[in-house]
Amino acid sequence: MSKAVRFDEYGGTDVLEVRDVPVPVPAAGEVLVRVRAAGINPGEAKIREGQAHERWPATFPSGQGSDLAGVVESTGGDVSGFAPGDEVLGYTYARAAQATYATVPAGQLVPKPPELAFDIAGSLFIAGTTAYAAVRAVAPGEGETVVVAGAAGGVGVVAVQLARRHGARVIGLASERHHEWLRAHGVEPLVYGEGVAERIRETAGPRGVAAFIDLVGDGYVALALDLGVAPERVDTVVDFAAAEKYGVRADGGMAADDAPTISALADLVARGELDIPIAARYPLDEVRAAYTELGRGHTRGKIVLLP
Template identity: 60%
Template sequence: MPLAVQFEKYGDIDVLEVREVPTPRPGPGEVLVRVRAAGLNPGENAIRLGAFHDTWPATFPSGQGSDLAGRVEELGANVSNWSVGDEVIGWVDTRASHAELVVVPAEQLVRRDPAVPWEVGGALFVAGTTAHAAVRAVGAGQGDTIVVAGAAGGVGSLAVQLARRAGATVIGLASEPNHAWLADHGVVAVTHGDGVADRVRAAAPGGVDAFVDTFGGGYVDLALGLGVAKDRVNTIIDFAAAARTGVRSAGNMDAASAEVLEDLAKLVAAGELDVPIAASYPLTEVRAAYRQLMQRRTRGKIVLLP
């Protein structure tokens, strides 16, 4: 029987179990995918803790995970655009990708180019579409100066590159160990922490036009204090600050489409988008993977390899 990550109740990382489960079967318009890689995202941690129970309640036992890359194993009825053996990148909305086998709607898959590593494909959807939505929300364009907070994280590392592709000068807020990586990607690295506002002003003497917050913890107020207009500030995490101040809060759901995923995958295949992989773990070490993720000090993505 295939293995899958499940949990029986809301709680900390220790509620996660790797269990044998019945082999899932695809229905009409669906395919069964054997997962080669599946990314971890902070939102999954919040769901498991019960933080989103009022909006998206879990049904127990609950699975986990959205991102995935793998091979098509079986076709459901009325699926004509995929064949058994096709290599794919995609996502599910059923909290189920942290598993060896997962059923995926056929329209939520794109073809995997061999130039896209499995780990990268399996980590691309949530972070990539979130970064795409955030950069689009602030209207990144030629001549802009944009600050990205959490610039070396899973979303931030992609947002800085997408903003650069849009023609903006990008200032990335990150710890010193990540400065060289940011500089290599054309980003002006600035250390976060006490005094960051003064350091940003020094790095942007002409002012800041837009701000993308991928980390939370006061960056919305920092952006407004820097004089950035509300409609050019976007946070993907601090929803309370967005409600209080009126800034934007576009994220994954605002760009969740196969078309956006395909565009991102093409950039990766062409060497025009770097998706750093901080670590990979076997499925059976899912707890250790989440412990590393929740330290919030990784560069890029953490991936499970079923």
């Protein structure tokens, strides 16, 4: 048997259960993975709460989770390049990662570099591809100033580092307790809240802000435009209404959900050039506690389930 997260109705973390289910059988083109780590994301909580029903409805009983890393158990027909025992990371769109076993299309898996720890590998997909897409969308140039709102969250920690790799100056909006981590990663941290526009203007100096990445919502798109950022250099992964209203970009994870991007991110971490802090690790049975912590909204980096 496999253990898997399930829920039968929309609701709070208390609808989440871990159940015994049959080990899934890989179809042609699929790989059966013994999952070692599955990162959790706010989008899954929005789906489970029913907030995303219009865009991404659930069917019940629903499984949960996209991000995963683990070890190949077996392969279906027509799979080359993977064999039992291989360490892999990747993603599923079947809401199935939070389980001891998951079947995954072979094209959505890549080899895990040996230097990359399972917990980070299993947390890389959604946060990594979203950060990659958002940074690519605003195309930071050498010496330009980029503001990242939500700089210390799962997506933020990756986005600030990728923007720095473009040679940009990065201003990261985050609570005080993340500032030391941000400074250590070459980011100029500022607290958000009242007066943030003034603080950004002062810190950015006469050249102003060239690009803005919004990972929070809450009026940041309008703030970016007030700061004089051109609409095509503002990207939000949260506020789709503002994107529509102001004509700014809304590239998120789906704009970069491919194996080469995951491989590139995995290699950066393996080489020590990208740091993904793991805020907390939970056994699969404590899935409710994991989402309760994520729901507080002040995570630094990623929270990961270890099935």
